[in-house]
Amino acid sequence: MGKADTVMIVGAGPAGLEAARTVAELGKRAMLIETKDQLGGTPYASYASLTPDLQETEHAMEHMLDAVRNNPAVDVRLNTRVVKSEGNLGAFHVTLESADGAQSVEEVGAIVVATGFQHFDPGRETQMYGYYEYDDVITLVDAEKMFKEGKIVRPSTGLPPERVAFIQCVGSRDRQIGNKYCSKVCCGIASKQSIEIKRMLPNAKVFIFYIDMRMYGFWEDQIYWKAQEEYKVNYIRGIVTEIIRKGDKLLIKGEDTTMGRPMEVLMDLVILSVGMEPSKGTVEMSRIFQIPREDHGFLQVVGGPLDTVSTPVPGIFVAGAAAGPKDIEDSVSMGAAAAAKAVGILNRLTLEV
Amino acid sequence: MEPIDIPVAGTKVQTSRVFERDPETVRDEDLREAIWELGREGEWIVQPVPEPYYLAPTKFGRQKKIPLEHTWHHKSCGQCGHIPGYSTSIFWLNRLLGFDYFDPRDQTSCTAWNYYASATSNQAAQAAVAMRNFSAAYETGYYPLIHCGTSFGHYKEVRHELVHDAKLRRQVRAIIEKLGRPFVMPEEIVHYSEWMYAVRKQLSERVQFDLSKITATVHPACHYYKLQSGDAIYDPEIYGGQRTAAVTAVVQELGAQVADYSTWYDCCGFGFRHILVQRDFTRSFATLRKIEVMKQEANPDVVLTHDTGCVTSLDKSQFAAQAHGRNVGVPVMSESQFAALAVGAHPFRVCQLHWHAVDYRPLLHKMGIDVERAWAEFEADVEKIKHGEMEYLTWEHVL
Ligand SMILES: Cc1cc2nc3c(=O)[nH]c(=O)nc-3n(C[C@H](O)[C@H](O)[C@H](O)COP(=O)(O)OP(=O)(O)OC[C@H]3O[C@@H](n4cnc5c(N)ncnc54)[C@H](O)[C@@H]3O)c2cc1C
Ligand code: SF4
Numbered sequence: 001m002g003k004a005d006t007v008m009i010v011g012a013g014p015a016g017l018e019a020a021r022t023v024a025e026l027g028k029r030a031m032l033i034e035t036k037d038q039l040g041g042t043p044y045a046s047y048a049s050l051t052p053d054l055q056e057t058e059h060a061m062e063h064m065l066d067a068v069r070n071n072p073a074v075d076v077r078l079n080t081r082v083v084k085s086e087g088n089l090g091a092f093h094v095t096l097e098s099a100d101g102a103q104s105v106e107e108v109g110a111i112v113v114a115t116g117f118q119h120f121d122p123g124r125e126t127q128m129y130g131y132y133e134y135d136d137v138i139t140l141v142d143a144e145k146m147f148k149e150g151k152i153v154r155p156s157t158g159l160p161p162e163r164v165a166f167i168q169c170v171g172s173r174d175r176q177i178g179n180k181y182c183s184k185v186c187c188g189i190a191s192k193q194s195i196e197i198k199r200m201l202p203n204a205k206v207f208i209f210y211i212d213m214r215m216y217g218f219w220e221d222q223i224y225w226k227a228q229e230e231y232k233v234n235y236i237r238g239i240v241t242e243i244i245r246k247g248d249k250l251l252i253k254g255e256d257t258t259m260g261r262p263m264e265v266l267m268d269l270v271i272l273s274v275g276m277e278p279s280k281g282t283v284e285m286s287r288i289f290q291i292p293r294e295d296h297g298f299l300q301v302v303g304g305p306l307d308t309v310s311t312p313v314p315g316i317f318v319a320g321a322a323a324g325p326k327d328i329e330d331s332v333s334m335g336a337a338a339a340a341k342a343v344g345i346l347n348r349l350t351l352e353v
Numbered sequence: 354m355e356p357i358d359i360p361v362a363g364t365k366v367q368t369s370r371v372f373e374r375d376p377e378t379v380r381d382e383d384l385r386e387a388i389w390e391l392g393r394e395g396e397w398i399v400q401p402v403p404e405p406y407y408l409a410p411t412k413f414g415r416q417k418k419i420p421l422e423h424t425w426h427h428k429s430c431g432q433c434g435h436i437p438g439y440s441t442s443i444f445w446l447n448r449l450l451g452f453d454y455f456d457p458r459d460q461t462s463c464t465a466w467n468y469y470a471s472a473t474s475n476q477a478a479q480a481a482v483a484m485r486n487f488s489a490a491y492e493t494g495y496y497p498l499i500h501c502g503t504s505f506g507h508y509k510e511v512r513h514e515l516v517h518d519a520k521l522r523r524q525v526r527a528i529i530e531k532l533g534r535p536f537v538m539p540e541e542i543v544h545y546s547e548w549m550y551a552v553r554k555q556l557s558e559r560v561q562f563d564l565s566k567i568t569a570t571v572h573p574a575c576h577y578y579k580l581q582s583g584d585a586i587y588d589p590e591i592y593g594g595q596r597t598a599a600v601t602a603v604v605q606e607l608g609a610q611v612a613d614y615s616t617w618y619d620c621c622g623f624g625f626r627h628i629l630v631q632r633d634f635t636r637s638f639a640t641l642r643k644i645e646v647m648k649q650e651a652n653p654d655v656v657l658t659h660d661t662g663c664v665t666s667l668d669k670s671q672f673a674a675q676a677h678g679r680n681v682g683v684p685v686m687s688e689s690q691f692a693a694l695a696v697g698a699h700p701f702r703v704c705q706l707h708w709h710a711v712d713y714r715p716l717l718h719k720m721g722i723d724v725e726r727a728w729a730e731f732e733a734d735v736e737k738i739k740h741g742e743m744e745y746l747t748w749e750h751v752l
Contacts, residue, residue: 124372125582130595131368132594251615280378
């Protein structure tokens with residue numbers, strides 16, 4: 001078997017892990033490159049539990065990690081980044097650099113880019129939410145960190161909040177900011193977190209301020225109705241525009257579009273539902289592998305809805321949130337699809353030779 | 354909802370989180386490179402920011418060039434009509450610093466006010482007015498410095514359209530050519546308050562009074578930082594970089610206190626359409642939502658802002674609320690007037706505070722300025738003019 005029998009997978013989140021596992025299952029070799037010192041990507045590093053069934057992330061993802069860790073056909077390279085790529089389909093010469101600066105050139109036949117997303121930084125453009133002004137304004141990710149410790153408190157006091165507000169679409173669906181897309185998961189995540197908060201603090205009042213709730217597929221039933229009916233979470237249509245401090249509370253200002261009037265309400269804790277943007281790694285890979293980015297900044301695929309993983313560069317595929325907002329289900333499905341296509345194209349090459 | 358009677362804690366950031374500015378990750382585009390590119394392609398002449406310039410940090414960490422000298426002053430219709438001391442103060446500060454500037458007498462209005470009230474013609478005409486003014490500046494060899502927040506916001510919108518729309522560019526170019534003028538886009542669109550920001554240290558070295566007992570509240574102009582917001586000035590040192598640093602940075606540098614209040618982000622009430630069709634709304638918004646809130650929460654000695662519409666509505670709306678015995682009565686002026694006072698400008702000959710509606714005298718007393726003497730001097734000037742001993746005040750009288 002030549003080097004053309006190896007598929008390089010960049011990024012070891014849900015999409016990359018599944019791609020590596022599939023490549024191995026299809027009888028080829030996978031080389032899995034990850035910049036961090038840990039497998040599992042954003043969910044493993046940042047979230048306490050996952051939608052829809054609130055399973056603990058580490059537990060839920062462990063078998064995915066094991067599948068590549070203990071797999072002789074998967075060569076895992078942690079603390080490693082791609083710095084250069086030459087050649088093309090069948091013979092890509094990719095330069096890798098490890099954390100200590102050592103470089104090596106690897107020859108691989110095809111590539112799957114699964115470098116994922118980064119969370120929208122709520123301070124960058126929506127300063128009016130005061131994320132960098134007030135301790136008690138946090139993001140979904142900060143909340144997950146607290147859930148990992150089994151609590152939810154106001155960072156300013158360390159005490160449990162009595163009133164909690166989620167603000168949806170922070171950094172998403174906002175043409176002004178330039179993110180003209182829905183991040184797909186944050187409605188579900190906020191609803192999931194509201195259930196977790198009510199489980200921990202049954203007397204707390206929890207509000208979700210939204211433009212419209214986008215709870216697609218089973219999440220509608222599994223999370224949204226459950227939050228409202230079983231946990232009495234308040235969904236209020238109307239987006240918050242500004243958060244300021246009043247005494248020791250946060251005053252949120254906005255418009256209640258059902259009642260058709262402006263509103264000002266006091267909260268103890270505000271959670272910003274930040275969405276997804278292409279990660280720095282994704283942007284970097286677009287440059288290194290010469291993959292064009294589509295209008296929203298993510299990696300471009302050529303098949304529209306009929307081929308979700310092929311990029312315009314022959315032999316290079318993309319999977320997961322590097323190609324746009326995705327939940328884990330979609331990311332994993334794309335990982336497998338990208339792997340199958342990569343292996344398929346290598347098989348055809350071998351036949352032609 | 355009734356206002357809550359708790360003082361706002363102040364302008365300090367209350368978290369240890371640090372915001373990392375990274376121009377690389379910003380989704381909005383930096384138009385300046387595109388402007389130079391269009392210049393290289395012969396689409397227009399790019400007027401470079403003259404040296405020496407100051408590099409000011411913007412919202413996302415890009416650096417904006419602010420010219421110090423050789424500025425062409427695009428004034429404001431409202432400024433000259435309602436608050437003449439506003440622009441005079443800017444010129445006076447230029448003179449104090451020994452800067453060369455140009456005070457044009459043939460500029461047109463920007464027409465943005467009517468545009469925001471849906472009362473003007475069409476896109477090409479709007480853009481042509483902007484480009485006509487830029488060409489007028491270019492022809493003098495001076496760099497446009499926009500006094501009015503509205504013109505500033507509007508010109509940035511026009512710039513955005515012109516960069517992206519080749520058809521519009523052709524239409525506007527044809528109009529400008531008919532006028533026999535060059536088709537010019539300045540490298541940066543700069544507001545006068547950015548110039549104030551750039552010279553704040555030079556001014557602070559010349560402060561003549563102890564301002565530490567003066568509390569100011571700042572009203573930032575919506576059209577300055579909410580339209581095409583990417584190149585408004587945001588300084589990591591001011592509000593942790595979370596709010597625009599325009600005005601606030603200058604006032605703090607001069608040694609005065611800036612207090613926060615809960616309707617900081619709100620409009621002054623002017624609202625463009627409102628001032629035209631619902632003036633009562635403007636009056637009540639300006640007083641009840643802005644001035645009263647400031648008084649209740651921060652009790653300032655003065656309200657400082659950087660746009661003509663804002664100074665006018667906040668100052669001149671107060672008479673109505675005062676007539677109803679409400680908790681108003683705070684002097685309002687531009688930070689250029691306040692800075693000029695601080696470095697020794699005459700309150701009437703230069704800052705022309707007698708055009709303002711709210712009593713500014715308690716503020717001047719508190720700053721340590723001898724108002725009575727200044728007024729007597731001003732009245733003496735008027736007498737001289739009356740008796741033909743002097744035609745009008747000249748710069749020689751005031752520097
Ligand atoms: C707040 C929030 C909560 C969420 N919670 C859920 C949930 O409960 N359930 C759910 O289904 N989905 C959830 N999602 C979505 C979920 O996080 C994504 O679907 C998933 O992480 C996408 O997987 P990925 O492998 O494509 O990318 P990622 O998980 O982002 O993984 C990308 C990996 O690539 C690595 N990488 C980046 N650049 C490079 C490089 N240059 N070289 C090598 N490696 C690189 C990164 O270190 C990372 O390990 C949530 C999203 C958000 C925003
Ligand atoms: S999923 Fe919900 S919160 Fe997230 S961007 Fe879409 S609508 Fe907004």
